[in-house]
Amino acid sequence: MPIIKAKNLSKRYQQGNKTINAVDGVNLEVEKGDLLAVIGPSGSGKSTLLMLIGGLDRPTSGEIEINGVNIAKISDAKLTNIRRNTMGYVFQNFNLIPTLTAAQNVEAVIAKRTSHDRKRVMAVLQQLSLDQRAHHLPSLLSGGEQQRVAIARALINEPDIILADEPTGNLDSKTGEDIIRILADLKTKHGKTVVIITHSEYVKKFATKVVEIRDGKITPTR
Amino acid sequence: MFYLRYLWAELTRRWSKTLTVTFGLAMASAIIIVIISVSQSLSTAQDKVLNPLQNVGTDIIVTRSVDAENMAAIDETSRNDMMEDNSIGMNLAELGDPGEAFSKDNFMPGSMLTFDAAEMDNLNPTLVKEAAAGLIMTVMHQEGTVPDITVDITTGGETFEVNEDIEPMTDGERAAQDAARTKAEAELKERGVDPRSHEGMEYMRDAMDAAMPERFRQKSMTFVAPSRTYRQEVGPIETNISTGNLTVAGVDTTKTDIGLILPGQVTSGAWFSGADQVIANKAYADKKSYALGGTIELGGKALTLVGIVEPQLYTNTADLYLPLADLQSMSGKADRINIILVKSTNAQSVEETSTALEDAFVGAKATDSNDTAKEVTGSLVNAANLTNRFIGVTSIIVIAAAFIIVSLLTVFSVNKRIREIGTLKAIGWSNTRIVRQVVAENIVLGVFGAVCGIGLAVGAIALMNHYDISLTATVANASTDSPFGFARRMFGGETDASNSTTTTVQLTVASTYLTMLLGSLVAIVGSFVAGTLAALKASKMKPQEALRNLE
Numbered sequence: 004m005p006i007i008k009a010k011n012l013s014k015r016y017q018q019g020n021k022t023i024n025a026v027d028g029v030n031l032e033v034e035k036g037d038l039l040a041v042i043g044p045s046g047s048g049k050s051t052l053l054m055l056i057g058g059l060d061r062p063t064s065g066e067i068e069i070n071g072v073n074i075a076k077i078s079d080a081k082l083t084n085i086r087r088n089t090m091g092y093v094f095q096n097f098n099l100i101p102t103l104t105a106a107q108n109v110e111a112v113i114a115k116r117t118s119h120d121r122k123r124v125m126a127v128l129q130q131l132s133l134d135q136r137a138h139h140l141p142s143l144l145s146g147g148e149q150q151r152v153a154i155a156r157a158l159i160n161e162p163d164i165i166l167a168d169e170p171t172g173n174l175d176s177k178t179g180e181d182i183i184r185i186l187a188d189l190k191t192k193h194g195k196t197v198v199i200i201t202h203s204e205y206v207k208k209f210a211t212k213v214v215e216i217r218d219g220k221i222t223p224t225r
Numbered sequence: 226m227f228y229l230r231y232l233w234a235e236l237t238r239r240w241s242k243t244l245t246v247t248f249g250l251a252m253a254s255a256i257i258i259v260i261i262s263v264s265q266s267l268s269t270a271q272d273k274v275l276n277p278l279q280n281v282g283t284d285i286i287v288t289r290s291v292d293a294e295n296m297a298a299i300d301e302t303s304r305n306d307m308m309e310d311n312s313i314g315m316n317l318a319e320l321g322d323p324g325e326a327f328s329k330d331n332f333m334p335g336s337m338l339t340f341d342a343a344e345m346d347n348l349n350p351t352l353v354k355e356a357a358a359g360l361i362m363t364v365m366h367q368e369g370t371v372p373d374i375t376v377d378i379t380t381g382g383e384t385f386e387v388n389e390d391i392e393p394m395t396d397g398e399r400a401a402q403d404a405a406r407t408k409a410e411a412e413l414k415e416r417g418v419d420p421r422s423h424e425g426m427e428y429m430r431d432a433m434d435a436a437m438p439e440r441f442r443q444k445s446m447t448f449v450a451p452s453r454t455y456r457q458e459v460g461p462i463e464t465n466i467s468t469g470n471l472t473v474a475g476v477d478t479t480k481t482d483i484g485l486i487l488p489g490q491v492t493s494g495a496w497f498s499g500a501d502q503v504i505a506n507k508a509y510a511d512k513k514s515y516a517l518g519g520t521i522e523l524g525g526k527a528l529t530l531v532g533i534v535e536p537q538l539y540t541n542t543a544d545l546y547l548p549l550a551d552l553q554s555m556s557g558k559a560d561r562i563n564i565i566l567v568k569s570t571n572a573q574s575v576e577e578t579s580t581a582l583e584d585a586f587v588g589a590k591a592t593d594s595n596d597t598a599k600e601v602t603g604s605l606v607n608a609a610n611l612t613n614r615f616i617g618v619t620s621i622i623v624i625a626a627a628f629i630i631v632s633l634l635t636v637f638s639v640n641k642r643i644r645e646i647g648t649l650k651a652i653g654w655s656n657t658r659i660v661r662q663v664v665a666e667n668i669v670l671g672v673f674g675a676v677c678g679i680g681l682a683v684g685a686i687a688l689m690n691h692y693d694i695s696l697t698a699t700v701a702n703a704s705t706d707s708p709f710g711f712a713r714r715m716f717g718g719e720t721d722a723s724n725s726t727t728t729t730v731q732l733t734v735a736s737t738y739l740t741m742l743l744g745s746l747v748a749i750v751g752s753f754v755a756g757t758l759a760a761l762k763a764s765k766m767k768p769q770e771a772l773r774n775l776e
Contacts, residue, residue, distance in 0.1 A: 051769075059651055060769040080655065087653025098648040098772070102238040103231065110227055112652045140238070156652060 004071055006163060006196050007033040007056055012065035013219075014051050025051040027219035028065070033212065035163070038190045038197045040210035041221075048219040049200045050168055056198060057090050057166045058082045069164070087112070091157025093186070095169035097149040099141040105152045106137040112159050127155045131185065147178035154185060165189055167199045180205050232666050242638055243670065249634045250674020250748040251681050253627030258682035258744035260623050262736040263689075267696075270730045273537070274698040276594040280490075280537030282355070282483040284569040286592045287582050289338040310334045321371045328368040330524045332473070332556030335363045338588070339561035347585045348567070352578040355568040357484040360475035360552050360561065361543055364523070367468050385448060391440060398438050405436035471509070473523065474543035475552030475562075483566050486534045486546055493517060494532030497548050503528040507535050509544035521545065524555035540592070567591075624747060631674075631751030632758075635667055639759035646763045647771025656764040660757065667756025674752065675745035682744060686734045694732040 014026040025048040033039050043049050054060035055067055058074050066073045069089060074082060099108050109124045128137050131151040141149050150170060157165055167186055171179030180203075187209035189195040199206055207213055214221045236243045273280060291307055311333045321327055339360070348356055394402070409432035413420045420429055434442070474485050478497050481488050488496040492507060494517045503521055505513075510533050520527045523545065536542045541564065553559050569578045579591035642663075649659055763771070 054769040057651070059772070060767055083650070083653060083655050086651060092651045094648075094772070098644065098651075100231075100645055100648065102234040107227075107230065107234070111231070111649070111654075160653070 005032040005068075006035045006037075006070055007031070007198070008066075008068040008071075009056070010066040010068070012052075012055060012067055013063050014048075014055060014060070015063045024048075024219045026055060026062070029216075029219070029221050031214065031221065033196060033198065035196055036190060036194050037211045038187060038199070038209055040206040040213045041198065041200045041216055042202065042206075042213065043216035047216045049216050051219075052216060052221075053166055053168050053198065053200050057092060057164075058086050059092075088160060089162050089164055091154075091160070091162040091165045093150065093153050093157050093165065093167040093170045095172040097141070097146075097153045097173070099149055099152055099156075101141055104138045104140055105133060105144065105148075105155075108141070108152055109156045109159050112156055124155075124159065127158050128152075130158075131155050145178075146174050147181060150174065150178075150182050151185065154182075158189070163196055165195050165197045167197070167201075169200055169202070171201060171203050179203060183209065228662060228665065231662065232669065235666055236669060242641075243673070246634045246638055246670050246752075247673045247677055249630050250671060250752060251677035253630050253751070254675055254678030254744035254748040255681035255685060257620075257623055257627055257747050258678065258736055258740050259685050259689075259734075260619065261740045261743065262682070262686060262734050263732075264619075265737070265740070266732055266734045270696065270732055274730055277538050277540060278594050281485065281487055281566060282568055283538070283566040284572070284575045284593060285567040285579050285582060286541065287565040287567060287586060287589050288563060288592070289340055289586065289588045290590050291336050291338060291588075306338050306340075310339055323371050325371045326369070327371055328522065328525075329366070331365040331367070332362045332524065332552075332558070333365065334361070334558075334563050337361055337563040339558055339563045340586070342560045342562045344586060345562075345565065348565070349581060349585070352570055352574065352581055353567050354570040355480070355483050357477040357480040357566045358549060358562040359477060359485045359541075359564040359566065360549055360556075360558065361485070361541060361564055362473050362475075362552070362556055362558075364471050364473050365468060366471065369467055380453075387448070394438065401436050402433060405432050408432070471545065472543040473545045473547060473552060474541075475549035476504075476546050478548045483568055485538055485541060485543070485564070485566070486536050490537055491532045491534050494530070496532060498531065501526060501528050501551075502531045502548070504532040504534050504546040505530055506542060506544050506546075507533050523547075526555065627747050628751045628755075631671075631748065632755035635670075635752055635755035636759045639663060639756065639763055643763055643766065643771050647766070647768045650764075650768035650771065659764045660760040663760035663763070664753065664756050667752045667760075668749065670756075671749035671752030674748040678744055678748055679741050682736060682741070686736055689732075689734050696730050696732055698730060 009029050009031040012026055012029040012031070013024065016023045016025055027048070029052065041049050041052065051060065055062050056069075058069070062075050065075070067075050069085060072085070074085060077085075099105075100111060103111060106124055106128060109127060110120070113120055113124075125134065125137065128134050131154060133148065133151055133155060136144055136148055136152075141152070144152065150173075153170075154165075165186065170182050170186065174182060183199070183201075183203065183205055186197055186199060190197045190209070190211075199210075213224045215224050278284060278286065289306075342358055345356060345358060406429065409429050410420055413425050413428060418425050418428070420426070476486055476497070477484050486504065491504065494504070497504065503523065505515055505521070509515075510530070515521065515530055517530055517533065519530050521530055522528075528547070534546065547555070549562070553561060567578070567582065569575050575593050579593055582591045583589050646659055646663075650656075
């Protein structure tokens, strides 16, 4: 059974009196342990597709199954649970909470602090070579470091799926490649299912599956 | 607890936002505390002036007042008393010799007729708890030099000279003379009288006189003395006599909690403690530059100024206060009083007591706080009327404005965190958890704001009290009716323009705990309500919308 399955998935917006088909009848299957790269030009609907997969938005029509559960129809509370336990998000703008330190940003996901949790947070940060930067505020970290904190935050609840929306968009190419390698390692070393939306050709080196999206429609390229 | 550390981090690391919101909340609550405190203080000040009776432990004042309205209606006894009370005579000749200096005080009760102090016994003890007598009199003070009023005028002593040429005798006349002499000599010889004897000479003279022409014997003429007018300037007799008015009150010193003035109203110096002492009204002492311990001449006595008082019975103030007995003897009004201050046994039965008192005294008039309130005008009354009229509206506007400020600040600060809230949703925070976090932050901000608001308000109030804010109240004053004003009114003239006292009331702003609580609640509740609404709205947003929201 595919871990992610989209069936005739559509998302339409009303902009003025014009209807925009951001995602238009997408059918997609991702197996556990895949690394899916979604490529395409700006405004093609890549981000909307990722939001739908991640349960951050609801489709206008069609189905989206995560581990066999159609999340298009479930309650907000259940969706929140799925987001918390099944998904880890990495954003283009990192979206760290600026008033919290690196470690606290990671902690925010579990929002409690037993000594076991603290060890877990430090272990994840260490895994991403951030143990020296754990008590720094995001504003004192470089872009690459901030994105690594975001990845650590995505990993802390040990989700099955990591969703990354242009994770390298705000980074220089060298740092961007580092981040891609880290995400790729999650697949290869930890068996995570990873979906990356990107402009970067470099991702294709690690991807098990690449789809291109144009005007809300996808064409498999591999 | 992660929540608390997150909350603390939000407040301390976004310190400029924290300060802005705290300051806004503080301003809102401070404005409320100050406005309410000022209006409460105004009404306290107003009560003090509008009900001056309570300042001197009194419910009712009993007087026998005469004024233009009731002149016609007064009884015979009162009319006689009024005439006797207010008659003064001044015989210049009694003052001394011309050129001598003199000083004289005339005591008159004016429109407040005196009555026997024994009438106090008529007070019904079931209605009257306590009473104090007083005697308020106008003093007409005259001083100057006794004028010279006699003029001596001497007339007569003039000399008039008349010269006239008389025609000489004609020959015929001479011949007649000669004939008369010859005839007389012959007659004397005939009688044997020597013409050289006394008799002979007389006879001869008479005979010759008879023969003399008419024009030598009689001269008749009319003479008119020149007319003269004597004028001497005598001048007005009061040339250097100055006249001054002041009001003097005799105070019942046996009472310390009811009376025209009370020991507690002495602002400097002391209360009466011996003979020949006087206490001055602060306004009068300032005007006359009297100093404590100095001497004031009154009614021919040298009195020592022992105290300065700020009288609180605005309708019946005096310039100088003496013990009642001293004033009675000085003014020749032994055992006479003209005002009784009455404390009713029951605050609810003031009107009943008033009626009973008016019945018990001849020509008596009972005045209670309702009557005195009507006599007050001035900026204090205007300010108080203004606050009374607008207090409801003002408070609502201020509280509404404060709520709007608080809400805008809160909504603004929450809106700046929409993307953060979207992130929290993405990482699995439930709506409840997000709302709880934001609301907790806003409650803490509200508490900060309330505490700072109280501080600001206390500071602002201290500043207001530092810069003396005074309000005036003008009270028609029965006792300072001058004899002239009184006389004018007796004949239906205008009321004496100076017949009022302007009282300055220091506005002392004080805030109560209740006011501070109200001010604090506005900040806390406002922050809580606005924070909750903003957080609920933000949490209801789809995470994807929230995430798109750029900071």
